Amino acid sequence: MRIEIVVNGDRYVKEVMADLSLLDFLREVLGLTGTKWGCLTGDCGACTVLVDGEPVVSCLQLLRQVEGRDVTTIEGVEHSGELDEVQAAFVANGGAQCGFCTPGMIMSTEALLRANRSPSESQIREALSGNLCRCTGYSKIIDAVLQAAAERA
Amino acid sequence: MAPSCCQVRVGPDLNGAAEVGSDRWDGRAMPASQVDEFQVIGKRVAKLDAPAKVTGRTVYADDLSMAGLLEGAILRSPHAHARIRSIDVSAAEQLPGVRAVIYAGNVTQRPFGYSHDNLPLKRDKVRFIGDEVAAVAAIDEETAKAALSMIKVDYEVLPAVFDPFEALEETAPVIHDERPDIVGNLSMRWDYDAGDVDEAATRAAVVVEGDYSSPQAAPVPIETHVIVASFDPDGHLTVWSPVHMVFMYRKELADCLGLDWRHITVIQPSVGGSFGGKIDIDSHDFITVLLARHSGRPVRLALSREEEFTGTRTRQPIHFHLRTGADAEGNLLFRDAEVVSDNGAYNAWGSHAMLVAMNTVTSMYRVPNSRVRCSVAYTNKNYGGSVRGFGNPQATFAVEQQMEELADALGMDPMDLRLRNANQSGDVTPQGLEITSCGLSDCLRIVREQSGWDQRRGTMRGRHRGLGAAAFIHVGGGARIYASDGCGAVVKVDDSGEVTLITGASELGQGSETVLAMIVAEEMGIPIDSVRVVNSNTDVKPWDVGVHASRTTFVAGNAARMAAAAARDKLLETASELLETPAGELRVRDGVVEVAADPSRRIELGRVARRRLLREGGGVVMATAFYDPPTHNQDKDYRGNISAAYGFGAHVAEVEVDPGTGMVRLINLWTAHDVGRAINPMSCEGQIEGGAAMGIGLALSEELVIFDGEIVAPNLHDYGMPTAVDVPRTVVNLVETVDPLGPFGAKGVGEAALIPVPAAVANAVADATGVRPREYPMRPWKVKAWIDAGESSHASRRAAEPADKGGGDNG
Numbered sequence: 001m002r003i004e005i006v007v008n009g010d011r012y013v014k015e016v017m018a019d020l021s022l023l024d025f026l027r028e029v030l031g032l033t034g035t036k037w038g039c040l041t042g043d044c045g046a047c048t049v050l051v052d053g054e055p056v057v058s059c060l061q062l063l064r065q066v067e068g069r070d071v072t073t074i075e076g077v078e079h080s081g082e083l084d085e086v087q088a089a090f091v092a093n094g095g096a097q098c099g100f101c102t103p104g105m106i107m108s109t110e111a112l113l114r115a116n117r118s119p120s121e122s123q124i125r126e127a128l129s130g131n132l133c134r135c136t137g138y139s140k141i142i143d144a145v146l147q148a149a150a151e152r153a
Numbered sequence: 154m155a156p157s158c159c160q161v162r163v164g165p166d167l168n169g170a171a172e173v174g175s176d177r178w179d180g181r182a183m184p185a186s187q188v189d190e191f192q193v194i195g196k197r198v199a200k201l202d203a204p205a206k207v208t209g210r211t212v213y214a215d216d217l218s219m220a221g222l223l224e225g226a227i228l229r230s231p232h233a234h235a236r237i238r239s240i241d242v243s244a245a246e247q248l249p250g251v252r253a254v255i256y257a258g259n260v261t262q263r264p265f266g267y268s269h270d271n272l273p274l275k276r277d278k279v280r281f282i283g284d285e286v287a288a289v290a291a292i293d294e295e296t297a298k299a300a301l302s303m304i305k306v307d308y309e310v311l312p313a314v315f316d317p318f319e320a321l322e323e324t325a326p327v328i329h330d331e332r333p334d335i336v337g338n339l340s341m342r343w344d345y346d347a348g349d350v351d352e353a354a355t356r357a358a359v360v361v362e363g364d365y366s367s368p369q370a371a372p373v374p375i376e377t378h379v380i381v382a383s384f385d386p387d388g389h390l391t392v393w394s395p396v397h398m399v400f401m402y403r404k405e406l407a408d409c410l411g412l413d414w415r416h417i418t419v420i421q422p423s424v425g426g427s428f429g430g431k432i433d434i435d436s437h438d439f440i441t442v443l444l445a446r447h448s449g450r451p452v453r454l455a456l457s458r459e460e461e462f463t464g465t466r467t468r469q470p471i472h473f474h475l476r477t478g479a480d481a482e483g484n485l486l487f488r489d490a491e492v493v494s495d496n497g498a499y500n501a502w503g504s505h506a507m508l509v510a511m512n513t514v515t516s517m518y519r520v521p522n523s524r525v526r527c528s529v530a531y532t533n534k535n536y537g538g539s540v541r542g543f544g545n546p547q548a549t550f551a552v553e554q555q556m557e558e559l560a561d562a563l564g565m566d567p568m569d570l571r572l573r574n575a576n577q578s579g580d581v582t583p584q585g586l587e588i589t590s591c592g593l594s595d596c597l598r599i600v601r602e603q604s605g606w607d608q609r610r611g612t613m614r615g616r617h618r619g620l621g622a623a624a625f626i627h628v629g630g631g632a633r634i635y636a637s638d639g640c641g642a643v644v645k646v647d648d649s650g651e652v653t654l655i656t657g658a659s660e661l662g663q664g665s666e667t668v669l670a671m672i673v674a675e676e677m678g679i680p681i682d683s684v685r686v687v688n689s690n691t692d693v694k695p696w697d698v699g700v701h702a703s704r705t706t707f708v709a710g711n712a713a714r715m716a717a718a719a720a721r722d723k724l725l726e727t728a729s730e731l732l733e734t735p736a737g738e739l740r741v742r743d744g745v746v747e748v749a750a751d752p753s754r755r756i757e758l759g760r761v762a763r764r765r766l767l768r769e770g771g772g773v774v775m776a777t778a779f780y781d782p783p784t785h786n787q788d789k790d791y792r793g794n795i796s797a798a799y800g801f802g803a804h805v806a807e808v809e810v811d812p813g814t815g816m817v818r819l820i821n822l823w824t825a826h827d828v829g830r831a832i833n834p835m836s837c838e839g840q841i842e843g844g845a846a847m848g849i850g851l852a853l854s855e856e857l858v859i860f861d862g863e864i865v866a867p868n869l870h871d872y873g874m875p876t877a878v879d880v881p882r883t884v885v886n887l888v889e890t891v892d893p894l895g896p897f898g899a900k901g902v903g904e905a906a907l908i909p910v911p912a913a914v915a916n917a918v919a920d921a922t923g924v925r926p927r928e929y930p931m932r933p934w935k936v937k938a939w940i941d942a943g944e945s946s947h948a949s950r951r952a953a954e955p956a957d958k959g960g961g962d963n964g
Contacts, residue, residue, distance in 0.1 A: 031218075032209075033209070033212075033215075033216040034208070034209015034210065035209070036213070036375070036376070036425070037215075038375040038376065038377065038425075038458065038869075039458040039868065039869050040457070040458065041458065041868055041869070041870070043458075043868060043869035043870045044375055044458075044869055046375055073209070074207075074208065074209035075208070075209050077208070078208055083204065083207065083208070087204075087207040087208060088207075090203065090207045091199050091200075091203040091204055091207055092199055093835075094197075094199065094200065094203075094835045094836065094838070094839045095207075096200065096203050096206040096207055097200070097426075097662040097663065097664065097839055097843065098374070098375070098376070098423075098424060098425050098426040098427075098661065098662025098663075099202070099203075099205075099206030099207075099211050099423065099425070099662060100213065100374070100375045100376045100425030100426055100662075101375050102206050102207055103207075103209045106207060124877070125877040125878045126877075126878060128876075128877045129876040129877050129878045130876075131877070132375060132869065132874060132876060133375070133877075134373055134374055134375055134426050134428065134843070134847070134874070135426055135662055135663075135839070135843045136839055136842060136843050136846075137839075137842035137843045137844075137845055137846030137847075137880055137883060138842075138846065138877040138880060139838075139842045139882050139883065140835075140838070140839055140842065141877070142877070142882075
């Protein structure tokens with residue numbers, strides 16, 4: 001089927017199979033491999049992207065379900081090659097170790113900070129509870145989100 | 154990458170018990186050392202690879218692309234124990250898009266693994282549900298999976314055994330009946346004696362005795378195993394694998410598949426976490442290479458999450474029957490451990506988890522007499538691997554609960570009992586462990602004070618709250634399990650003045666790359682952002698055993714420091730000529746050589762390098778080093794100093810137990826770790842916080858629930874790995890004892906923090922409820938049952954000599 005979609009501000013028109021997932025479209029068709037997969041069952045959150053600003057696990061989303069909408073991936077977070085506040089805070093606070101959960105974690109954080117400019121620690125934990133991290137124990141990720149929120153405020 | 158600006162937050166007033174339990178309290182303590190004496194060491198440096206990771210640019214194995222890449226898939230056994238009568242692949246081979254179908258009947262392979270008891274593709278028998286039987290390479294994943302469903306395997310199902318105690322009985326089905334040298338299902342014995350336990354027991358005023366069991370658990374990196382293999386037209390093999398013992402991997406690939414190891418390159422892409430799960434070679438690695446060979450095309454094999462649970466190695470359940478005795482003053486007299494380790498269907502290095510578990514039995518605190526009788530059993534289950542902590546969480550669960558039981562029996566405070574018996578610098582334990590730097594007593598005192606232990610333990614049962622402590626000992630200066638425990642390093646300085654460290658050690662996300670760069674920067678007097686680290690390709694990097702045993706900072710760090718010092722000395726030799734000053738009177742700061750007595754006479758290091766290189770008879774600045782710690786392989790009696798340093802630490806956990814549901818909530822976790830020296834405090838905290846979270850998962854929720862050999866719910870939803878709402882902020886105290894042999898005094902910290910968590914939580918549950926946990930994870934229905942029964946969880950089971958084994962339930 002023919003589909004039209006905006007990813008990171010660029011409009012794409014592609015012929016795809018009707019059962020193609022958003023994740024496979026991003027990784028295999030567009031080559032945007034920054035979005036990761038860890039389970040393909042929606043449990044790990046590594047494949048989180050934004051669809052019209054809302055966090056979505058792209059492994060469970062069919063591409064045709066997001067037809068015509070605006071998708072942002074980790075590759076679309078930087079501004080002209082500069083890290084945004086969330087990315088910079090993850091770097092500075094040790095919020096990324098192996099880095100495999102990091103793109104999804106950052107996308108969930110971007111969604112949270114759009115909805116809530118100064119979240120409490122428990123609100124951050126709740127918002128990130130769908131993103132599993134095995135390396136950090138979450139403390140440094142939460143430090144990073146608090147710092148990013150403070151810088152944006 | 155500039156250093157981050159993070160302030161070092163000073164810890165709380167140690168008397169601040171009022172702050173205990175505060176939601177936002179951040180108790181990280183200032184490192185004890187004088188960080189000012191260093192330019193780089195001790196600073197909170199952001200990971201060098203972090204900018205790539207936060208932008209999605211980091212390339213992991215599944216992100217690789219290459220022309221003609223095929224997708225691989227594995228057919229796994231649905232039976233826990235079965236004879237393979239025949240395999241018919243003819244239909245699968247006919248499916249359009251299929252480029253190779255392999256099984257034991259059409260490949261060349263030899264047994265691999267520690268006991269050479271495993272084949273990549275099983276020939277005569279399968280021994281667990283998930284065992285590899287056949288594999289396909291096809292143009293895409295759908296075709297590969299369709300082909301798998303067309304392979305016909307005729308199995309003769311055999312009786313299986315899942316309980317290690319039953320497996321050791323004479324009547325049990327024999328799992329490796331092809332091997333007459335293996336007696337029954339006994340895969341290994343570990344027997345150790347120091348002193349005379351029986352005599353010591355006659356002198357003991359108090360003896361405590363009990364059983365302690367642990368579950369089969371999984372490492373669960375977020376990235377599953379993904380391997381890519383490709384043969385060049387000239388026959389040279391390149392494998393991209395997240396494995397972390399890359400040189401052994403190359404040799405084992407060659408040995409098993411009959412390849413020439415001179416024609417194998419192993420490249421480690423960025424690794425999306427391992428925790429030991431990706432440490433060494435496994436069947437799927439061989440299978441990927443075989444598929445590439447049979448198809449003539451590059452092949453990628455990406456394990457699904459379900460396969461990651463069912464088809465890769467796990468943390469082995471270890472059952473301890475332990476006795477500890479002390480005199481009336483609380484001096485430990487003996488420990489006596491009868492142990493059965495349930496290692497599953499094959500012996501990988503995981504069969505050696507007892508090596509580390511034994512250290513804890515013999516050498517945690519001063520114990521003059523100790524005895525270990527351990528049987529490692531084959532069972533028809535996923536087999537044991539080298540998961541973070543490697544046997545030590547299981548042993549510490551027994552040893553440290555028994556310290557609190559013993560203290561209660563003596564009428565002593567458990568912290569006093571620990572401090573009385575604590576290991577000290579200069580001790581040589583009966584097993585031969587040479588304790589050099591040792592901050593155990595300091596660690597105990599810190600968590601005792603921060604947790605309000607003296608005021609609060611034993612006082613909160615009415616509120617269903619409790620405090621529990623546990624300490625640990627773990628290798629922190631390498632672990633000699635191989636002929637060499639060494640690592641190579643090369644430091645080179647080119648005409649730009651940029652410094653490159655080529656190290657044998659791998660980065661798994663733990664931050665070793667950054668720590669090694671910091672060591673080089675400090676030693677050479679240059680900023681951290683002028684060091685690049687190359688560490689991923691066996692064609693380039695010098696030999697290393699590999700990442701395991703918390704050894705990288707210590708071993709690879711010493712190698713990097715030695716090479717950096719030699720490179721610096723070459724530069725100083727040239728600078729001495731240029732500045733007309735003896736090298737001994739020069740110093741390097743911030744990348745500039747200056748005369749110590751007159752810093753206005755100075756020359757930039759890059760210029761020194763160019764002056765050395767770009768002249769007649771010039772040369773490059775390059776230095777190599779190989780560091781092998783001064784340790785020994787243990788002898789046949791398991792004696793010897795296997796590590797050049799030992800890490801110590803202590804945790805206190807505070808829990809609240811809902812008596813109605815049995816739900817255990819961890820409220821606080823105070824930790825103090827003797828890290829020798831914190832090269833990068835932010836990295837040390839990251840290892841400790843992450844390790845603690847993994848320990849919390851072990852203590853409270855993580856378990857592979859296995860029924861008749863089948864993992865019931867092999868998915869992340871049911872497995873029980875902690876999320877951001879499940880773990881409290883861990884309070885981290887870094888205690889610096891400045892190890893005499895560690896690089897700038899550092900010791901390993903990678904595995905440490907998870908080790909004492911199940912024991913500390915169990916002790917806290919006991920304090921809160923009066924009921925002694927005998928197994929973990931302490932899931933609500935178990936805790937509820939223990940509370941209701943008013944006593945310990947399950948019937949006592951003794952792990953005696955294999956011949957006279959009692960039965961027992963499966964825990």
